[in-house]
Amino acid sequence: MxxxxxxxxxxxxxxxxxxxxxxxxxxxxxxxxxxxxxxxxxxxxxxxxxxxxxxxxxxxxxxxxxxxxxxxxxxxxxFNVAEHWYPSKDLERQGRIDEYLNWHHTNIRTTAMMTFRHQFINTLRGKPIKEDEVKRFKTELKKSINHIDKYFLKDEPYIGGKEISVADLQAFCELMQLDIIGDENEYRFNPKVRAWADRVKAQIEPYFEPCQEEGISPMQTIYNQLKSSKL
CATH class of the missing domain: 3.40.30.10 (Glutaredoxin)
Incomplete structure (x- = not known):
């Protein structure tokens, strides 16, 4: 096969x-x-x-x-992966993970992506950054981060439970895009979300090098060069 x-x-x-x-x-x-x-x-x-x-x-x-x-x-x-990734037996936890995956696209993805896009893409294209738009998306992003804290994490180490799931990967990969433009504090301001992000990062670290080399580092280099040229 x-x-x-x-x-x-x-x-x-x-x-x-x-x-x-x-x-x-x-x-x-x-x-x-x-x-x-x-x-x-x-x-x-x-x-x-x-x-x-x-x-x-x-x-x-x-x-x-x-x-x-x-x-x-x-x-x-x-592939019958370990149950914690996407539970088949614990329907309540499966439901919570599904809930996050559905909520993600119109909340964390939209607000984090637009915060990133308005700064990275505009800088890349030599266009002025629309600070009012950036401020608006950052305000909405903060609300979403607090919702992860109060609702999806609560007293658990990961979204919906005690072990990492696909919801954690989806959320973390979206938020860490902000690190490229130096906006990591837009999600790390929240102590619980910061601790969660550190736990997820530690779990994925052994597998992350290609993502860093092919995805994140080139964008960081471009952004930093463009920002430096404007100083």
């Missing part, structure tokens, strides 16, 4: 989350790199695979699946 193909760009937060999940669970896969920066995801060849022109996408013996949340669930069930 051919290994699963993972179409991804490690500069993308959801791509990093899926990549890490597959690595941490020893799921065999072939990485097919799609360069978002050059618009490779918009080209005809990739559009035939994924009409919505987004990554990550997996292909498993002809079956194509997009959306990181759906990919997590599919892989967890197919």
């Amino acid at each position: 051919a290994p699963i193909k993972l179409f991804a760009d490690l500069k993308s937060q959801p791509c990093r989350a899926v990549y890490l999940f597959m690595k941490m669970n020893n799921i065999p896969f072939q990485m097919v790199r799609i360069d978002l920066g050059s618009g490779e995801h918009l080209q005809e060849e990739f559009t035939k695979i994924s009409p919505i022109q987004r990554v990550p996408v997996i292909e498993d013996n002809g079956f194509v699946l997009g959306e990181s949340g759906a990919i997590f669930r599919y892989l967890a069930r197919k």
Whole structure:
């Protein structure tokens, strides 16, 4: 049986989350790199695979699946990964993880991504940063961070429980994008969320080098160079 193909760009937060999940669970896969920066995801060849022109996408013996949340669930069930990643027996914990994955896209993903985009992309394109927009998204992001604290973590070390899950990977990979532009305090201001982020980081550390080398470091270098040139 051919290994699963993972179409991804490690500069993308959801791509990093899926990549890490597959690595941490020893799921065999072939990485097919799609360069978002050059618009490779918009080209005809990739559009035939994924009409919505987004990554990550997996292909498993002809079956194509997009959306990181759906990919997590599919892989967890197919490869019978450890129960803590996506519980099949504890329906309450599974429900909480599903709740986070659904909530994530219109809360943490939207606010963190737009905080990042308004600063990184505008700097990259030589456009002025719209400080009022950045302030608005940071305000909404702070509300979302506090919701993770009070609702999703409560007194637990991870989202919805005592062990790491796909929800933690999804959340952490999104938030750490802010480190690239020096805005890590936008989520680390909250002591409980900061401690959670440190726990997740320690868990993924052995598998993280490609994400750092291919995804995060190049963007940090570009951003720092552009910022320095404006001083």
